[in-house]
Amino acid sequence: MTKKKAVVLGATGMMGQKFVQLLANHPWLEVSAVAASDRSVGKSYAASTGGQMVRHLPDGLGELQVVEAAPRAIADPDIVFSALPTEVAGPIEEDFAKAGFPVFSNASSHRMDHDVPLLNPEVNAEHASLVEEQKRRTKWDGFIVANPNCTTAILSLSLKPLHDRFGLETVIVSTMQAISGAGYPGVASLDILENVIPFIRNEEEKVERETNKILGTAAKPATVTVSASCQRVPTIHGHIEAVFAKTRHPASPEEVAKSMSEFQSTPQKMKLPSAPPHPIIVRKEEDRPQTRLDVDEGNGMTVSVGRLRRDSALNGIKYIVLGHNLVRGGAGCSILNAELLMAQKYIQ
CATH class of the missing domain: 3.30.360.10 (Dihydrodipicolinate Reductase; domain 2)
Known part of the structure; x- marks a missing residue:
């Protein structure tokens, strides 16, 4: 299987770093870009994280240049993972979905939207079908899937x-x-x-x-x-x-x-x-x-x-x-959601 390219939004924060750590050596996915706020844009990922949580960044990822969290700044990712703070996540995630990307969000912005799946895959995998209803309503080419608090x-x-x-x-x-x-x-x-x-x-x-x-x-x-x-x-x-x-x-x-x-x-x-x-x-x-x-x-x-x-x-x-609040309760659940939708062919 050719690995799909993943971008992590909010990659310099604690949850974003956990996403990057868990995606390293993933059999289906690889990190192709890391995005964050303006104060980190243009810096290397290693310089932007400052060793806050992950002691050793996966090989090669520390050299990635941090880019703006906007579709125009990122070259054709297959999947978007969002570790953005809730206060800014909503419109940015919508921009990526409108641009045709599947967005897997750790933020609370869209969790309670009626046609956004709030997935904890062992509990409610069947809710993934809501992405079709969401796409019909919004006319987006992409979609948003949320994981729980x-x-x-x-x-x-x-x-x-x-x-x-x-x-x-x-x-x-x-x-x-x-x-x-x-x-x-x-x-x-x-x-x-x-x-x-x-x-x-x-x-x-x-x-x-x-x-x-x-x-x-x-x-x-x-x-x-x-x-x-x-x-x-x-x-x-x-x-x-x-x-x-x-x-x-x-x-x-x-x-x-x-x-x-x-x-x-x-x-x-x-x-x-x-x-x-x-x-x-x-x-x-x-x-x-x-x-x-x-x-x-x-x-x-x-x-x-x-x-x-x-x-x-x-x-x-x-x-x-x-x-584990950062894994089952965060990045790990979001990555499992992406794997589920890939396996169910919602992501080609």
């Missing part, structure tokens, strides 16, 4: 086996979110050292809205009551979430553990390059998962579940889930 991506993957087998009525989630989720330079050190910050702007609303769009059908969101409380904690990578779920049908911890452990979906069946063999790993130890020990499971694409037990308040199930 990092917290939602981790949560919805863990909920999928429960929703399919037992049905979900209510989900309450309390999160402990790593500082890399705030980007670079992120949270001020004096704010986060030896501290927990019980507020992340717009995060709870995103989780509550996005979860139902992902768990529903392409035409209609699910009707699960979702309540989220989000906290920033002093870890680098990995969001831990305490989940409390009321199911429509009785579910024992043993049944839930079996459903999660055996869960596989479209990306695994299609053997997509970034798909982990086991999207969910269930830990039996009483003190797992832990960010230090488990965040990189499945190269960051697997979520780890532990402490599965009955919940008396909701008469349901409760558990802890951990996922």
